[in-house]
Amino acid sequence: MAKPYASFSSKVIPLPAENVDTDQIVPARFLKVTDKEGLADALFRDWRYEADGGLKEPTFVLDKPGMAGRQILLAGDNFGCGSSREHAPWALVAWGIRAVITSSCADIFRGNSLKNGLLPIIVDAETQRQLFELVAREPDVELTVDLESQVVHLPGDEDLPFDVDPFSKLMLLKGTDELGYLLDKAPEIEAWERRHPARIDTRLDAGT
């Protein structure tokens, strides 16, 4: 259960690669955990570290000076494609990321992120290009993410509005989760189930 998603300001981590898949975000060998903690070290593991545990040369963006503590990831198109592992947003959040700005992200990743207090902000390709330019020009530029009013404030008076699904927005702002919402619908679910008999019985002795 996430905390209410309050507005925040942060410098930006630029990651222009396209089609970053969740195998890169968290390599499979880190999926053997049975809890959600401690995934910050697994984040982008093979892009950050050599096999001996030393940092790669050149250093991956997350480990460059001044990047620690940044909460906004500016990413290339189709971020989070591939495997459905929720370990990807868990690791991003564990590292400290709270928003990913990109031109599109994969469906499952988007859903997983919204359930973990990680906000995907989808902008058009031109805006994305301009943001990358801005961050290249001013690496320490600060953006403010305001979910309530659905804008990213840029320096000066510029505002970048973004769309967010109203339901997810509500959940994020309240810090409630979808399971709580679903559990509240128990009477309707039970009524539906009475009208619709089960289509399957998975019990081992049900098969012949």
Place this chain on the structure above:
Amino acid sequence: MDRRIHRVGQNAPNMDAAPRHPRTLVDKIWDDHVVLDGKGAPSVLAIDLHLVHEVTSPQAFTGLRRRGLKVAHPERTVATADHSVPTTPRNLPILDAMAAAQVDQLTTNCTEFGIPLHGLGSPSQGIVHVIGPQLGLTQPGMTIVCGDSHTSTHGAFGALAFGIGTSEVEMVLATQCLLQRRPRSYEVRVDGRLAPGVSAKDVILNLLSRIGVGGGTGHVFEYRGSAIEALSMEQRMTICNMSIEGGARAGLIAPDDTTFEYLAGRAHAPKGREWDSAVERWRALPSDPDAAFDRTISIDASALEPMITYGTNPGMGLPISAAVPDPAATEDGPGRRALESALAYMDLQPGQPILGQKVDVVFIGSCTNGRISDLRLAAAALKGRKIADGLRLMVVPGSDEVKREAEREGLHEIFRAAGADWREAGCSMCIAMNGDQLTPGQYAVSTSNRNFEGRQGKGGRTFLASPLTAAASAVAGVVADPRRLPGIEALAAVGGR
């Protein structure tokens, strides 16, 4: 074949709502499962079948315990251990302590919550997307979910099947429902006849090379057309399996007589009078003739060559006789940079033919191509031959039952005589969680579904291809064209089902 279509399904809601607009297969399944229309918010969708495996479920069970919840319908839930299990003989212990703990945790969770488990050592253990269909659990018209993106595989039966994250696994365990929005539809028409040596894997790799790995985002593919209808169930599963590689959460194929023949008599399939009424219900599922799709693409099956990937995502594929693309010839921008970095990772030269590229390892298996017909094809291609010197060929059946069947047919003898390593069932080198993996720099031809950097082992380089291409390459020691295998016409007819 009887392809009559009843325009109104028997369970269709609002039968008296006049007149109904033509619906797609997905529309029909969706309408049949909407518990609550979200009206702006996501809808509450009922889930018929929930498949669970060891990797994406532990945190969901922990969540249930924390809230003091039970599993709403353990009898609509089924579990197996597949991702991190070793493929060494089953009497050996799991050496990796974390993997062992995860498998144990699954057993504990299933016991505590009353969930049927086809665990390690059970004759029905296997990759979750192989055992669902095999047990007859996967049926037309169902909604099926699993904490695994290749759940799209089950769409081959005309089910709406998609991968979910661990939070959603917890929701389905607790309520047997999910919050979902109606997906958009994407028609993938494949007409014509596949040439000998060209298979389902080549069809899907071709689609992905056209639309890219994000092309289907927000959509559900419906594969249709004469080439799809001609495919066996297992080939259909290969295609639906990789829908997620195009960004679509699900991909499905209308059920027909091929589907019903495959299902009939399976352990959990309906029996007797129930079977008859189920078939009648299923025959009403195919998309109405004039149903509209949000998007459409057409593929000419007869023009397809065997396909292979050269890059670091499944959309980076080419016909096997083609050359590796040149970044300099593509438009400047992120696409060119992605291509450059893919070629650098793969250590391939722009313009080099992919045929003849050296191969160190060949992997035949996975939920894409680890079924009995895949193994039959590979064995037919390997029969009486030897794999190249220094090459390693791993053949990993998709399930314990596939393994037994292959051994009944003597396929394992063919593999072993060729020099292959014949293993126990599991995901194995598809995801390289269990110790079956490439070493840095190695090249593999793999029948699995992902060629992401490091997917098959840190620093490993993957070429995705069909079982026939994999077998031909294992013999040659380099990427080889299966159409040059002697007697390919007869070979390609092996397989069945």
